[in-house]
Amino acid sequence: MHRLNESSLEELIVDQMVEGGWTEGAPADFDAAYALDLGHLTTFIEETQPNAAKALSLAESPPGRHKFLARLQGEITKRGVVHLLRNGVDHLGQHIDLYYPTATDGNAKAAELFAANRFVVTRQVHHSPSNRGDAVDLVAFVNGLPVFTFELKNNITKQTVDDAVQQYQRDRDPRELLFAFGRTIAHFALDDQRVRFCTQLKGKSSWFLPFDQGFNDGAGNPPNADGVMTDYLWRRVLAPESLAGIIENYAQVVTEKNPNTGKRTAKAIFPRYHQLDVVRKLLADVAEGGAGRRYLIQHSAGSGKSNSIAWLVHQLVEATHQGVVAFDSVIVVTDRVILDDQLSQTIKSFLQVGSTVVHADRSGDLRRAITAGKKMIVTTVQKFPYILDDIGSEHQGRNFAIVIDEAHSSQGSKTSAAVSRALGGGVDSDEEDSVEDQINRIIEAKKLLPNASYFAFTATPKNKTLEMFGEAVSNPDGTVGHRPFHSYTMKQAIQEGFIVDVLANYTPVGSYYKLMKTVEDDPEFDVKRASKKLRAYVEGNQHAIAQKADIMVEHFLGQVIAKQKIGGQARAMVVTSSIPRCIEYFHAIRDALAARKSPYKVIIAFSGEHDYKGVQVTEASLNGFPSRAIAEQIKTGPYRILVVANKFQTGYDEPLLHTMYVDKTLSGVLAVQTLSRLNRAHPAKHETFVLDFANDAEDIQRAFDPYYRTTVLAEETDPNKLHDLVNDLDAFGIYTPEHVDEFVTRYLAGEPRDQLDPILDACVAEYVELPEEDDQVRFKGDAKAFLRTYNFLSTVLPYGSPEWEKRSVFLDHLVPKLPAPKEEDLAAGILENIDLESYRAEKLTAMKIVLDDEDGLLNPVPAAGGGMLATPELERLSEIVKSFNAHFGNIEWNDADRVERFITEEIPRLVAEDVAYQHAQANNDPANARVESDRALGQVMLRLIADDTQLFKEFQDNESFKRWLADAVFNATYRKSA
The missing domain is CATH 3.40.50.300 (P-loop containing nucleotide triphosphate hydrolases)
Incomplete structure (x- = not known):
């Protein structure tokens, strides 16, 4: 019976590998001077290539053997052991195969040769010519060439895979031949629960990656009813046929060239x-x-x-x-x-x-x-x-x-x-x-x-x-x-340390500002549009950008550079909402760095040519080098901050990115892809920072939740919704079946535009004559919904409908011709009538965003169309400014940003989800809907007692605030849902 210690694990592994087709080797056969199992190497060549063995005098002549082994050692050093196994070695006019690949079905000769390969595992291999007491727990050889080393630990003796990693980092000298780069395929550190591997030992900076199966969508390995949790490694992955596949198709030494320096570096892939x-x-x-x-x-x-x-x-x-x-x-x-x-x-x-x-x-x-x-x-x-x-x-x-x-x-x-x-x-x-x-x-x-x-x-x-x-x-x-x-999953990758958790250090930045009216008149404006314009005006104001740029630079120099993040190599990205804003940030950050006499520089990335203060600029003209050099330049010299507008926001892979400053509203997949630019691992990278000026933690959590674990589609798109949309569209009377048939016939015949446009124009005329603008909105919305849904379903459905396809061709050409309903901008001119009295941005509490630990569920492709014009709500400029300022800080809130989020997002969302309120809206009964909205708001506020007592108290005691909030919530939710 095996004792439960390190030695017993070693014995168990060797026994089970032998059961699976390996041979146990003798430690005495290992020659530390050449890092080879000479006995099995010689036997393999003699048995499979006797003429070459005789010509090279491998067995009889020490000088001949020494020349061959020196040649072999030089080639392994130069090209790596995998290359030698795949390609063999040429020596003194002889080609010596060092491994025979997996045979294809029916190739008996190849199968016979593959069977001649010698897969050998040896315990306690003394690897050091100078210190003969040192021994590595296990070495795996293929035909005498070492392919893996192993250090084993045992949880029961309170030693883990981490101790094995430290042993490699501390005690295994990469200058010794067995541990030199390319001499083996990989080095495994493992215990009875976890496995890690490293392809290049570098002392303390040796980087060991996980090699676990994963459990419950996370790190680790599942319980194993038939043995040790990590036996998949030696029983399955390293079984001879599996290992052969790895040697032939996966393991590789690749050479990468630095385009700037021309320097080539070799990297082992496993x-x-x-x-x-x-x-x-x-x-x-x-x-x-x-x-x-x-x-x-x-x-x-x-x-x-x-x-x-x-x-x-x-x-x-x-x-x-x-x-x-x-x-x-x-x-x-x-x-x-x-x-x-x-x-x-x-x-x-x-x-x-x-x-x-x-x-x-x-x-x-x-x-x-x-x-x-x-x-x-x-x-x-x-x-x-x-x-x-x-x-x-x-x-x-x-x-x-x-x-x-x-x-x-x-x-x-x-x-x-x-x-x-x-x-x-x-x-x-x-x-x-x-x-x-x-x-x-x-x-x-x-x-x-x-x-x-x-x-x-x-x-x-x-x-x-x-x-x-x-x-x-x-x-x-x-x-x-x-x-x-x-x-x-993201969960497993984070838990394994293969990527960095970008939500572990997330800091929202609150904006606090006050506006003033600059005209004596008190004109009326559309409240919603006006508020949106005011917010954009404030956040895009040069003073605001300069202040936010100061916060970014102060944070970067003080928290990233000064603290030597990623060994002093850390970079930052600034994500902006538009190209003009991107250019403004570039100049503001450059000025902020210069004001601090910082040696570091900023790079900008955007597409095209744009006007800046009367001058046409491109990213190349601002950076001083070509666009194609941006990805390489940000990794070199003084360039540390990359300011972007869309470019580099997705699909950009740079491990040195450590910090992100976000001043762009993000949601859904784009939020995940953008923040995930930071997650690439690096041996010296232990965390990331996100400073977010435009989103809050709830928005980001909502975006990431579906993708933390496996993402699942709840149910398929219902194709019957297409029938419903076709019926709704036909009922408007904008086109007839004859219109559709005639247009499609002419279109497929390749007739010119002057034969197609009259049909479409006649339909446009009917659309324009619809008595209600809401009908125009509904028709156009339904048409777009049909095209969106049909274009998708036509790909996946096993059947097709000629009527659907004809309408798709017809509507695809009709929709672009439909004019948008006339919608006057009743907030035009508001920015000329106000000014920014004060602005400040303030970092709020840093937090770790915790994601839901369950499968992410997505709903099917929406097939709903329609919609209605929103009726503008007019208010005097003085009231809009007053309401806006009251909304953002006239009450001395304990946590103004938190209250702002509750008022603008959380409370309206919860009220809108109330079922009785939804029914009142569905019945098109505004008076009853307002009653239900106020009732739902009262219930929501009661639920907030524990979360924000000050907000609840103001709602209870301050009648004007209560009235304002009730109006604001109803206006926000009723018009969206009706």
């Missing part, structure tokens, strides 16, 4: 558990089912999707189904323009001899690549539809794998139709075809291709993405939902 798991599961499904399937992979931002995609693409090329290659071409689509080239380079770095990859930049590139037999093509989603339009119909009999990086916008209806026409082989239009034939072909073209498999990777799947690519699951109520094929 898959994390979730990367190995997802690629293998996808390949297994392809082997079983062939082409024509859809897969959604939800892997957290910063989880190494580029490498996962590269490993997948590289193996999809050779993947087989029923003995035949499954895909003729693999097309990779990315919408991350910055990483587009990086992804291509990552894929190229993993390729084996004979594989080819091309980058399809222009129309025709993809067609030529496929025609020429190129197996891998990388392109961007922006170019994809246009490129695909050019391919033609000759690929109907071919199968394709389409790998989509960040799947949100990659599969709209038009893109999908272009894909289908290009790869599915739509027949060219024929004069004898009826309109119905053409319509049916269009319907088929929109559907996901039966001759293509889609592999969609995203960290933040939307409802459309889940329904299009996710796996269907049955709900208890009989509806059908969708979930990802594979997930590596």
